[in-house]
Amino acid sequence: MEQPVRADHTGRVGSRRPRARLGKVLAPYLLSLPAGLWLVALFLIPLVIMLSLSLHTCNFGTGACVMTWHWAEFGQQLSLYHGPFLNSIYYAGAAALIDLVISYPIAYWIAFYGGSKKNFFLLMLLVPFFVSFVIRTVVWNFILSDNGVILGSLKHAHLLPQGFRVLSTGYAVVAGLAYNYLPFTALPLYVAIERIDKTVLDAAYDLYATRREAFTRVILPLTVPGLFAAFLLTFIPALGDYVNQQVLGGTSNTMIGSVIQTAFANLDYAGGSALSAMLLAIALIGIFAYARVLGSRTIEEYL
């Protein structure tokens, strides 16, 4: 795109040319400096500290940590807590899939039939999420209590066995995750569907497509990158979640986020860092897989 003659913003050429050229060369770097500094200071440095802490040996009492290249930390943590890792992957994956199934019709309807009220409907979708995450989760605990408003009434009517419960099970955890992360799926999906040129549907009908064919052969393929992005944007935060499991889960539903939180609360910085590093690796594998399959550009468009 370079214009061969114009050298700087004022358009002056001649004696000031070399300096102007330097400014032009530096401009992109200067412009990206704030973002770059932000990334380095608040992402890269903490990341390096976390990775290096995982190889330290820490005194719980004084908090003093010494670099010991203690690679065994990873193996130890993994042997103790591989179960919660698998739980996390399983629950987060299930919740993300459920959210896709629920969000798709919602997003589709708003995009195609929302008309001038689209923004209003989107707002309605988000309103429940203005309430604190934790409070919403804890309220489920109240609603789904063994003798609470729902299960208590059903048991009273002998529609459920007395021993039946929802809380303290894996199902409750998946349901809680699906509920809490719904907007993370719905919004990227909406963006994906909204941007489809509606005239392609007319074209499909002109070519004698039925409504079903128009959806499966035109709309759905066009939203595949959006589906993947929505899945990933739900799956990754849900992977590290520990609130739902602690509030709704039972004895065998621990997720890795909870283990990490416990480790840091116990001032076991090395163990917590090692677990965090492994969790990060899992998330990165997901993102790289997405980039390989669908290209790295598409995910940015939905963020």
Next chain:
Amino acid sequence: MTERNGSGPHESAIDPSVWRGMTQSRLSRRQLLTSAGTGAGMLGVSALLAACGVKGASSGGGPTPGGVGTTAWWAKQKSTKHVNFGNWPYYIDVLSGKHLSLEHFTAQTGISVTYTEPIGNNMPFYAKIRTSLSAKQSTGYDIIVMTNNSPALGYLIQFGWLTPLDHGAMPNFDKNAGPLIKNPSWDPGNKYTMAWQSGWTAIGYNSSVIKNPGTSVGVLFDKKYAGKVGMMSDPQELGSLGLLAIGVDPATSTESDWAKAATKLNQQKSDGIVRAYYDQSYIGHLKNGDTVVTQAWSGDIFQADLNSKYSDLKLLIPNEGGMFWTDNMCIPMYAQNPRDAMTLMDYFYQPSVEAVVEYYNDYVCPVPAAKQVLLHPTGWAAQALTKMKPEIGLPTTVTANAPTVFPTPAYVKNSRSYYQYKSQEELTTWNNLFVPITQGA
């Protein structure tokens, strides 16, 4: 020990059960900061602290710089007419936002008190103040309150981060301190600490479902109640219960006992008996019927039992023993006003003052003589108790006659102490046995 969900003042006239149900447990003395943390970083939701006592160095503490705490040093400490007291939330008498006991202290001595409630959990608070302490700077507090079974108190003693007390300046303590908290195992001779309040970790059960709970911890392992049993996620509480269940006194247990206790607890879990491992939220689940028997803190059950809606909830201190814990006042090193801190700490050991504090708190009172004040109040205490009564709504005799506030000999006999770790390796071994039980997959 993490938060003891001691519940706020007694139930008000309007039954707040709906709100309580929705929030799982009342905003309690111990919970306020946790809830705040919940809103901010969600860290408070579980607060699964490994609460384990690490024993101080066998010498009874590290070197104290500059002769701090010696008789000669104390002789030089003059009153500054001010003291900073950092405590747990809702852990002192409150009347319309004021603390009558502290106002009385200021009126008597002319020493003003800045009373704050910064401690939500032992370990995170310890992590905060250790930055100042290791830099040899004041933490900003002259008095802090640490639980005996948390590693934090052991660390503070071990690293010489507590000011040894002036034993010439605690006449009320010498005269009135009760046998349960005088000369305790975690601080022989009360070199560094004076008790603030104590309590038990025992068993809470719903007497409408369990008519005959027996007298043993076995009720927590009874297959009849499979899926309705609550256990604590705190590894110290969980492990100690496991040790009681295999017939071992936690205080004198060995590593091989720990392994057996862990096996017992794992069996309880794999048999499907345990519903979940709870933090302070256990009391909400007991109240709404999700659990029928659970590990419980004595103060919670006492408070719940006073409310007619939860009068079915009962406390059982089993034959094997109830775990007895104590929160301790201590003076961190480099405190600015140690002389006034001593004066305030000793002030609380007057029966009349402790009676006022306990009427609100309902934990185990460190001053047995306060019982007589609650039964027959006179002077300042009578005025203060009368003022507080409308808000608390119960006669002072209820507090005076509660065995969980003024323990009977049977309660004292059944009290057990937590294991005191001798090294970090022991603490790690303990945690690696009991934390994975609560973090299972």
